[in-house]
Every structure is written in C-alpha cells, then in structure tokens.
Amino acid sequence: MYTPIMPNPAVPVRINLYSDTQTKPTRAMRETMLDAEVGDEQRGMDPTIDALCARVAALFGKEAAMFLPSGTMCNEIAILTHCRPGDEILAHETAHIITAEGGAPGALAGARVLPLAGAKGMFSPDTLRAALTDRSRYAAPQTLMVAEQTANLGGGTIWPLATLNEVADIAHAAGMATHMDGARLMNAVVASGISAADYAAAFDTVWLDFTKGLGAPLGAVLAGSRSLIDRAWLWKQRIGGALRQGGVCAAACLYALDHHVARLADDHTNAKRLAEGLREIEGLAVQAPETNLVYLDVTNDKRTPGDWAASLLGQGIMVSVMSSKRLRLCTHLDISAADIDETIAAFRAVN
Numbered sequence: 168m169y170t171p172i173m174p175n176p177a178v179p180v181r182i183n184l185y186s187d188t189q190t191k192p193t194r195a196m197r198e199t200m201l202d203a204e205v206g207d208e209q210r211g212m213d214p215t216i217d218a219l220c221a222r223v224a225a226l227f228g229k230e231a232a233m234f235l236p237s238g239t240m241c242n243e244i245a246i247l248t249h250c251r252p253g254d255e256i257l258a259h260e261t262a263h264i265i266t267a268e269g270g271a272p273g274a275l276a277g278a279r280v281l282p283l284a285g286a287k288g289m290f291s292p293d294t295l296r297a298a299l300t301d302r303s304r305y306a307a308p309q310t311l312m313v314a315e316q317t318a319n320l321g322g323g324t325i326w327p328l329a330t331l332n333e334v335a336d337i338a339h340a341a342g343m344a345t346h347m348d349g350a351r352l353m354n355a356v357v358a359s360g361i362s363a364a365d366y367a368a369a370f371d372t373v374w375l376d377f378t379k380g381l382g383a384p385l386g387a388v389l390a391g392s393r394s395l396i397d398r399a400w401l402w403k404q405r406i407g408g409a410l411r412q413g414g415v416c417a418a419a420c421l422y423a424l425d426h427h428v429a430r431l432a433d434d435h436t437n438a439k440r441l442a443e444g445l446r447e448i449e450g451l452a453v454q455a456p457e458t459n460l461v462y463l464d465v466t467n468d469k470r471t472p473g474d475w476a477a478s479l480l481g482q483g484i485m486v487s488v489m490s491s492k493r494l495r496l497c498t499h500l501d502i503s504a505a506d507i508d509e510t511i512a513a514f515r516a517v518n
C-alpha cells in the first residue's frame with residue numbers, strides 16, 4: 168500500500184513551506200483565465216496555447232515549444248523522443264527523473280538512467296567523462312544527458328553556466344543529446360542575472376514548470392528545435408497529453424510570465440532570511456540557499472525530521488520531510504517576510 172503523503176492536519180496550515188507547488192492561483196490570475204481565447208489544441212486551434220509556446224520558445228531561444236499539463240510529462244516526452252528501449256541516460260543521482268517519476272524512464276521509454284555522483288545535485292565534467300562507455304556491442308547506447316537547473320535535491324542550487332556548457336559539449340561530442348529539466352529555471356535566471364536563453368543554449372530540449380514558484384495551477388512548456396518538437400508531438404498524442412481548450416490554463420502561465428518572474432527575488436530573500444534565522448537553532452545544520460529551497464540536516468538524535476515536522480504542523484506550519492536526516496522548506500508566492508519570522512519563532516518553540 169502507498170502511504171498518503173499529506174494527511175489532513177489537526178491544526179489548519181497557516182504557513183505552507185512544504186513546496187512551491189502549494190501556491191494557489193491568485194484572483195488576478197483566475198480573472199485572466201476567464202477571458203482566455205481558446206480552441207481545440209489537438210487541431211492547432213488554441214490561440215492562447217500558441218501564444219504561450221511562442222513566448223517560451225523565444226525565452227529559451229528555441230524554434231518551437233509544446234504545452235503540457237506537467238513537468239513530469241515534459242521530462243518523459245523528451246526522454247521518449249531522444250531515446251529508444253535499451254538506451255542509457257546520464258543524470259545526477261538525485262535527479263527528479265530518478266527519484267520522483269515512478270521509474271518512468273524505464274516504464275515508458277525502456278531506458279535506464281546511470282546515476283552520476285557530485286555535490287549539490289551537480290556532476291562535474293570529469294565525472295561525466297569517466298561515465299562514458301566505449302561504443303561496442305556490449306554497452307548500452309548512451310543517448311541522453313540530463314541536467315537539472317536549479318538542482319532540487321541539491322539544495323535549489325544553480326549550475327554555473329560554464330559547467331553546463333562544458334558537460335553539454337562532452338555529451339554532444341560523445342554523440343548524445345542534451346536535456347535540461349528547468350522546473351525552476353527562472354529561479355536560477357532571477358538569482359544569477361543570466362538569461363534563460365544562455366542557460367538553455369547548449370541543450371537540445373529544455374522546459375519550464377509553471378506550477379512551482381510561478382504560481383499557475385498547472386502547465387509546463389517543453390522547447391527545442393522544430394524537428395524535435397514535431398517528433399515529441401507523436402508522444403504527446405500517444406500518452407494522452409494532447410489537449411482541447413487548454414488555453415484557459417495557458418492564460419495563467421502567460422500571466423505568470425508577466426507578473427510572477429521578477430518577484431522570485433522576494434522568495435530568494437525570504438529563503439536567505441529563513442536560513443539565517445534557523446542557523447542559530449541547535450540540532451540543525453542549514454545549507455546556504457542559492458534560490459528558494461532551504462535544506463536542513465538534523466545533526467543530533469534528539470528529534471527526527473518527522474518529530475520536527477510534527478511539532479511545526481501543530482503550530483500551523485507545514486514543512487517537508489525529505490529523508491531520515493533532512494527537512495526542506497520552500498519559499499514562494501504565498502509566503503511573506505512575516506511568515507518567515509513566525510516560522511523561525513516556531514522552530515525556536517520546538518527547541
């Protein structure tokens with residue numbers, strides 16, 4: 168039996184730091200959705216989806232883009248497009264495609280993922296080089312390299328542009344395609360000042376999630392060359408990801424691009440403030456946040472992460488238990504500076 172992730176808490180949740188996926192669409196976003204012009208996407212007749220795809224393709228400097236319900240579907244359709252059964256994908260050992268997609272690369276594409284080690288969710292050019300196998304009858308064909316920007320389980324960390332370009336060059340030289348899981352790419356863009364197009368330049372496919380810090384109820388956009396996106400459409404159709412009047416949701420994503428990108432800087436400021444406040448609390452080691460994710464390691468046996476989370480939940484604050492050692496707190500659209508102060512006080516009350 169699968170355990171429910173989030174049973175209803177006894178005390179209402181006032182401050183939800185569980186994930187940036189917990190954002191609720193704002194009133195203004197919902198109002199934009201009301202007025203969206205829509206049509207049948209499968210027939211190429213939804214002007215709002217077309218506008219969103221054109222906008223994201225331009226943002227990434229790619230020829231074409233495709234609207235999908237979720238980021239997971241972007242990753243898996245990209246994998247289905249780049250790989251054949253028996254192929255090997257190279258990705259960091261904490262990558263979302265390994266840890267959080269139900270084994271989909273194997274289940275759907277018949278591809279296996281070779282997990283690469285490295286600090287903070289990133290692997291080095293040397294690690295990638297060392298993982299390349301000789302092309303022979305014995306080895307699985309290595310056809311895809313995946314990098315996550317920002318690296319979620321690495322701590323919301325930002326790959327330096329030079330490293331991304333270097334690993335992409337190594338992959339291309341070895342005959343592989345490159346795919347960027349850009350679920351939180353705009354967090355990296357806002358934090359670093361480097362453009363989405365620059366980050367995406369060396370990657371054949373790249374996508375952006377609208378349901379994380381950007382605050383839309385659903386939607387993600389996968390971008391790449393015209394020929395790759397044309398091929399990806401076959402998989403979109405096959406797995407039931409081809410939509411009808413999806414422009415209602417694409418309108419929320421367009422709204423998010425206009426109104427919720429620059430403000431990601433507030434989430435980063437709040438994450439830093441939170442990390443600083445929690446650093447003084449005994450029994451917790453705080454990883455310095457680079458974007459909107461704050462990871463805490465429990466350093467003594469006094470309390471497990473589950474104990475911390477339960478006590479906080481009793482105070483109306485929800486955090487995420489990542490492992491038997493780690494907690495994650497995530498800042499977003501619905502978290503204010505005052506919420507941060509209250510959260511720090513609640514952690515002190517546990518102590």
Ligand SMILES: *Cc1c(COP(=O)(O)O)cnc(C)c1O
Pocket residue numbers: 236237238239240242263264315317319348350351376378387
């Ligand atoms: C959330 C996330 C995904 C999946 O996106 P969904 O829209 O939840 O399917 C993929 N990769 C990373 C790094 C994520 O954080």
